[in-house]
Amino acid sequence: MSKKQKKMLTRVIISAILLIALHFIPVNGVIKSILYLIDYLIIGYDILIKAFKGIKNGRVFDENFLMAIATLGVFGMAIYEKSDDLVEAVAVMLFYQIGELFQSYAVGKSRRNISELMDIRPDYANIEKEGKLEKVDPDEVEIGSVIIVQPGEKVPIDGIVIEGSSSLNTSALTGESLPRDVKVDDEIISGSINMTGVLKIKTTKDFGESTVSKILELVENASSNKSKSEEFISKFARVYTPAVCYSALALAVLPPLVRIFLLGQPADFLVWIYRALTFLVISCPCALVISIPLSFFAGIGGASKEGVLIKGSNYLETLSKANIVVFDKTGTLTKGVFEVSGIHHSELEDAKLLEYAAHAECASSHPISKSILSAYGKEVDRSRVTNIEEISGHGVIAEVDGKKIAAGNSKLMEKLSIEYNPCSSVGTIIHLAIDGVYSGHIVISDVVKTNSKKAIAELKNCGVKKTVMLTGDASKVALKVAEELGLDEVRSELLPADKVTEVEKLISEKKDDEKLVFVGDGINDAPVLTRADIGIAMGAMGSDAAIEAADVVLMDDDPLKISKAIKISRKCIKIVYENIVFALAIKAGCLLLGALGYANMWAAIFADVGVMIIAILNAIRALRVKNL
Numbered sequence: 214m215s216k217k218q219k220k221m222l223t224r225v226i227i228s229a230i231l232l233i234a235l236h237f238i239p240v241n242g243v244i245k246s247i248l249y250l251i252d253y254l255i256i257g258y259d260i261l262i263k264a265f266k267g268i269k270n271g272r273v274f275d276e277n278f279l280m281a282i283a284t285l286g287v288f289g290m291a292i293y294e295k296s297d298d299l300v301e302a303v304a305v306m307l308f309y310q311i312g313e314l315f316q317s318y319a320v321g322k323s324r325r326n327i328s329e330l331m332d333i334r335p336d337y338a339n340i341e342k343e344g345k346l347e348k349v350d351p352d353e354v355e356i357g358s359v360i361i362v363q364p365g366e367k368v369p370i371d372g373i374v375i376e377g378s379s380s381l382n383t384s385a386l387t388g389e390s391l392p393r394d395v396k397v398d399d400e401i402i403s404g405s406i407n408m409t410g411v412l413k414i415k416t417t418k419d420f421g422e423s424t425v426s427k428i429l430e431l432v433e434n435a436s437s438n439k440s441k442s443e444e445f446i447s448k449f450a451r452v453y454t455p456a457v458c459y460s461a462l463a464l465a466v467l468p469p470l471v472r473i474f475l476l477g478q479p480a481d482f483l484v485w486i487y488r489a490l491t492f493l494v495i496s497c498p499c500a501l502v503i504s505i506p507l508s509f510f511a512g513i514g515g516a517s518k519e520g521v522l523i524k525g526s527n528y529l530e531t532l533s534k535a536n537i538v539v540f541d542k543t544g545t546l547t548k549g550v551f552e553v554s555g556i557h558h559s560e561l562e563d564a565k566l567l568e569y570a571a572h573a574e575c576a577s578s579h580p581i582s583k584s585i586l587s588a589y590g591k592e593v594d595r596s597r598v599t600n601i602e603e604i605s606g607h608g609v610i611a612e613v614d615g616k617k618i619a620a621g622n623s624k625l626m627e628k629l630s631i632e633y634n635p636c637s638s639v640g641t642i643i644h645l646a647i648d649g650v651y652s653g654h655i656v657i658s659d660v661v662k663t664n665s666k667k668a669i670a671e672l673k674n675c676g677v678k679k680t681v682m683l684t685g686d687a688s689k690v691a692l693k694v695a696e697e698l699g700l701d702e703v704r705s706e707l708l709p710a711d712k713v714t715e716v717e718k719l720i721s722e723k724k725d726d727e728k729l730v731f732v733g734d735g736i737n738d739a740p741v742l743t744r745a746d747i748g749i750a751m752g753a754m755g756s757d758a759a760i761e762a763a764d765v766v767l768m769d770d771d772p773l774k775i776s777k778a779i780k781i782s783r784k785c786i787k788i789v790y791e792n793i794v795f796a797l798a799i800k801a802g803c804l805l806l807g808a809l810g811y812a813n814m815w816a817a818i819f820a821d822v823g824v825m826i827i828a829i830l831n832a833i834r835a836l837r838v839k840n841l
C-alpha cells in the first residue's frame with residue numbers, strides 16, 4: 214500500500230469510529246451537528262477541494278462535483294429541518310471514499326504487475342577496469358564493449374557470450390519458466406537474469422536498441438493506444454455526467470411545480486430535492502470510467518507475463534476479432550536454421566563453392582545467409598568482399614576476390630539471365646553464378662518449429678476460419694510444409710511486394726468485422742506486418758524493423774502464442790462488455806427507483822460503491838491468463 218493509501222485508510226478508520234461513537238455519545242443540538250461536520254470534513258475535505266478546483270477550472274461536472282453537491286445537499290436539508298442527525302451525509306462520503314481507496318489499491322496492484330515487467334530494467338552494467346569491476350550506466354556502454362554479468366544480475370545489453378557458461382532465467386521476457394543454458398558464442402538478450410555462472414559478454418547493440426529498452430518502450434506506450442470501448446466510455450462520461458446533473462435539477466424542480474400549478478397539491482420540495490440528491494449519488498459513473506481501462510490494462514499485463522507484448526488496447530480489441538491468420542514461412546513456422554543438405558552440379562570443388570557463397574552472404578541478416586555462414590564454419594574475411602547488394606526475395610550479389618558472385622533463387626538467375634540447372638530435391642535452392650557463369654547450387658533445408666502444427670490446430674480450435682502461408686521460397690518446399698502443418702492455403706515464390714498484394718486481396722475478400730492477422734519474422738515482410746489488421750512479429754529472432762512495424766510481438770518466437778494472444782484478447786473484451794452491461798443495468802435500475810422515491814441515499818451509495826467494486830474485481834480477472 215502506498216503512503217497516500219495508508220493516509221486514506223487512517224482517515225476512513227477515524228471517521229468510521231467517530232461516526233459510530235456519535236451514535237452513542239449523549240450530546241445533542243448544535244454540538245452534535247458540529248461533531249458530525251468535523252467528521253464529514255475529516256473524510257471528505259479533499260473531495261470538496263477537488264470539486265471546487267473543478268468548478269474554478271471550468272471542468273464542473275465530475276464525480277467529485279456529484280459527491281460534493283449530494284452530501285452538502287443532504288447536510289443542508291437536515292439543517293433546514295432542524296435535525297441534528299447528520300449521519301447520512303457523513304456515511305455517504307465515507308462509503309464513497311472506501312470505494313475510491315479500494316479502486317486506487319486495485320489499479321495500483323495491476324500496475325505493479327506490469328511494472329514487474331518493468332523490473333527487467335537494468336540499473337547498471339559491469340565493466341572490468343584494471344582488474345576491478347566498475348558499475349556504469351548501461352547507456353554509456355558502447356557497442357563491442359565487454360561487460361560482465363554475475364549470478365543474480367540482469368543482463369543489461371544484448372550481446373554474445375565470450376567467456377563462461379550459465380543458465381538464464383527469461384521468464385520475465387517470455388513467460389517460459391524453464392531456464393535457458395548459454396555458453397560461449399551464444400547470443401543473449403537483455404532483460405534475462407543470470408542465475409549460475411559469471412558471463413563475459415561482448416555487446417552487439419546500444420542499450421537504447423537492446424531488447425530490454427524496446428520492450429519497456431512498448432509497454433510504456435501501450436496505454437496511449439486507446440481502444441474503441443475506452444474512447445466510447447470517456448466520451449460517454451463527458452456527456453453523461455452533465456446530463457445527470459441537469460436531470461437531477463429537473464427532478465428537484467419540475468415535480469413540485471407540477472404539483473403546485475397543475476394538481477393544486479403542496480409542493481413537497483424537500484422530498485423531491487432529496488430524490489434529486491439520491492439520483493446524483495447513484496449516477497456516479499466511476500465503475501465504468503475506472504473498470505474499462507483497468508480491464509485492458511490487466512489484459513495487456515497478463516499477456517506480457519506470457520511473453521506476448523501487445524502495443525495497445527486498440528490492438529487487443531482488434532485481435533479478439535481475428536478470423537484469418539496469414540503466416541510467413543521462414544523463421545515464423547520454420548526455425549529458419551537451415552542445414553546444407555547437398556551441393557550439386559558444381560563446376561568447382563564443393564568447399565570452394567561454399568566459400569564463395571559464404572563470403573557473398575556475409576552482410577545479409579537473412580536466415581539463409583546465417584545458415585550458409587555456419588555451414589562454411591570458418592572465419593569470413595570481409596576485406597575480400599566488396600559491392601554487396603541484397604535483393605529481397607531473390608538473393609545477394611557481391612564481388613569476392615574481384616569475381617562477381619550471385620547467390621540466390623531461380624528468380625535471381627532469371628533476373629541476371631543466367632541459365633541454371635533446376636534441382637529435383639525438395640529444399641531451398643541457392644544457385645550460384647561466378648562472373649555470370651552458372652557454377653552449381655547448394656540445397657539447404659529448414660525444419661518446422663516444434664509447435665507449428667499444434668499452433669495451427671489451436672487456431673482452428675478457437676474459431677479462426679482460414680490459415681494461409683505466404684512465402685518467397687520455392688513451391689515444392691512450400692507445399693510440403695503446408696501439408697505437414699495442415700494450412701488451408703499456400704502461395705509461394707512471392708516477392709515482398711507480392712505478399713502485400715496477397716494480403717490486400719485477402720482483406721478485400723473478407724467481411725468488415727473479420728480481422729486479418731499476419732505473422733512474420735520481419736525479414737522481408739515488414740510492409741505486410743503494417744498492412745495487415747494486426748501484425749504479429751517474432752521478437753527474439755525477428756528484426757528490429759519487424760518489432761517496430763508489428764502491433765503484437767511474441768517474445769519467444771513460439772507460434773503457439775498466437776492462439777494464446779487471441780484467447781487473452783477475447784477474455785479481456787468479454788470482461789469489458791460484462792462490466793459495461795452490468796454497470797449500466799444496475800445504474801439504470803437504481804436511477805429509476807431513486808426518481809420514484811424507492812431508493813434512499815444509503816441504497817444509492819451502496820449501489821455505487823458495490824457496482825464499482827464488483828466491476829473492478831471483474832476487471833482484474835483479465836490478468837489471469839496463464840491457463841487459457
Ligand code: ADP
Binds near residue numbers: 687
Ligand atoms: P520467406 O517468405 O520464406 O520468409 P523471403 O521472402 O525472406 O522468404 O525470401 C524468399 C526467397 O528469396 C528465399 O527462399 C531465397 O530463395 C531467396 N533469398 C532471400 N534472401 C536471400 C539471401 N540472402 N541469400 C540467398 N537467397 C535469398
Ligand code: MG
Binds near residue numbers: 541734
Ligand atoms: Mg521471412
